[in-house]
Amino acid sequence: MPHTPAAQKTTSPPAQQPPTALPQALVVATHGRHCVIETADGTRRICYQRGKKNTVLVGDRVQWAQPPAGQGEEGTIENILPRSNQFYRQDDIRTKAFAANLDQILIWLAAEPEFSHKLLGRALIAAEAAHITPIVVLNKSDLHEAHQRGWQRLASCRAMHYPTLAVSLQSAPPAAEIASANASALGTIPPTEQQTHNDLHQLWQTLQGKKTLVLGPSGTGKSTLINWLLPDAGAQTGEISQALNSGKHTTTNTLWYWLDKASGTAIIDSPGFQEFGLHHISPAQLATLMPDIRAHTGDCRFYNCTHLHEPGCAILAAVGQNPEQQGIDSLRHQLYAELFAQLGQTRY
Secondary structure, three states: OOHHHHHHHHHHOOOOOOOOOOOEEEEEEEEEEEEEEEEEEOOEEEEEEEEEOOOOOOEHHHHHHOOOOOOOOOEEEEEEEEOOOOOEEEEOOEEEEEEEEOOEEEEEEEEOOOHHHHHHHHHHHHHHOOOOOOEEEEEEEOOOOHHHHHHOOOOOHHHOOEEEEEOOOOOOHHHHOOOOOOOHOOHHHHOHHHHHHHHHHHHHHHOOOOOEEEOEEEOOOHHHHHHHHHOOOOHHHHHHHHOOOHHHHHHHHOOEEEEEEOOOOEEEEOOOEEEOOOOOOHHHHHHOOOOHOOOOHHOOOOOOOOOOOOOOOOOHHHEOOOHOOOOOOOOHHHHHHOOOOOOOOOOO
C-alpha cells in the first residue's frame, strides 16, 4: 500500500547506527525528552534522549548508554532501532505519535454516549495506513437499546471484516477468572451470565501474544478496561509518574503494561482523543485505505475517478446499498468526501 513522503519521513528510523555493543532496551513510558526503559533483566530506569531529530516512542527498541561515573543515574538513548510500524495522527501543524512496533490496535467505543462514526472512521484509516490490524470493541452491552443501536452502526466494520466485539464490564468477573476459564468451564456458568463471560473470554483471547494499543475517544470509559485487565495499573502509573517527576502529567501520555511478559502479551494505554487528524495521508491514498471503497475502485469508468461526481463511478453506485452485500454505508462515503476535500487543501 503506498505511503506519502510525509508518512515515510515520520516512520523512518535514524540513519546512523551506533556501536552494536550498546545494550538494548524497551521504551515503556515517555514524558517530554525523558523516557522509562525496561532492560533485558526487567530493570526499569530513566533515560534522556539526545537530539531532537527523532522522538522516542513507547514500544521502541533502543540502544542506550550508562551515565559517566559520578554524573547521576540517568542514562541516554543513543539510537532507535528500526520500527516495524508507527501509529500516529497528524493535524495541520502537529504530529501526535502514539506508539511503535504494534501488532494490533483495539479501538474502544461506548454504546452510550453514542460514538462518533467520523472519529472511528479516521482511526481505522490511520490503522490501514500504518499496516496495523484494528479491532473494534463496543462496551456497555448491558445497555440493551443503546447497544443495539451502536452494534447496528458497526455493520460496515463487520462487513469490512474488521474484528468487532461487544462486551460489558458492568459487574464483570475479574480478568484473572476469565483468563483461567476454559471452554468447558464457561459452559457451567448460569445462562444469565454466560454471554458476558463468553464475550470477555473472546476479548481476552484476542489480546494473547500481541502488543495491543488501546485507543478510544475521550469519555468512553477506556480506563475501566485498563483497570479490569490490570488491577494494579494505577500503582504502576504512579510509580512511573514519580520516576519521571511528572506528577499527574504522565496520565496524558502513552504507557506500556505487561499482561503476560512470558507470552509477549502487552497493553499500551494511550490518551483519549477528541480529534484525529490525517494530514499525513494524501487524497489519492484515501480510497486505498477504506476497504469498502477500495473494493470498487477497479470498476470505475475513469482511471482517475475521484469517486465524488463522475459518471460511471462504481463507488457512487454502491453508496446506500447494504454493506453486507458489498454496498457502502452513506456515512462512510460522506467521511471520504469530507476527508478528500480537507486533505486536498493547500497547507502552509
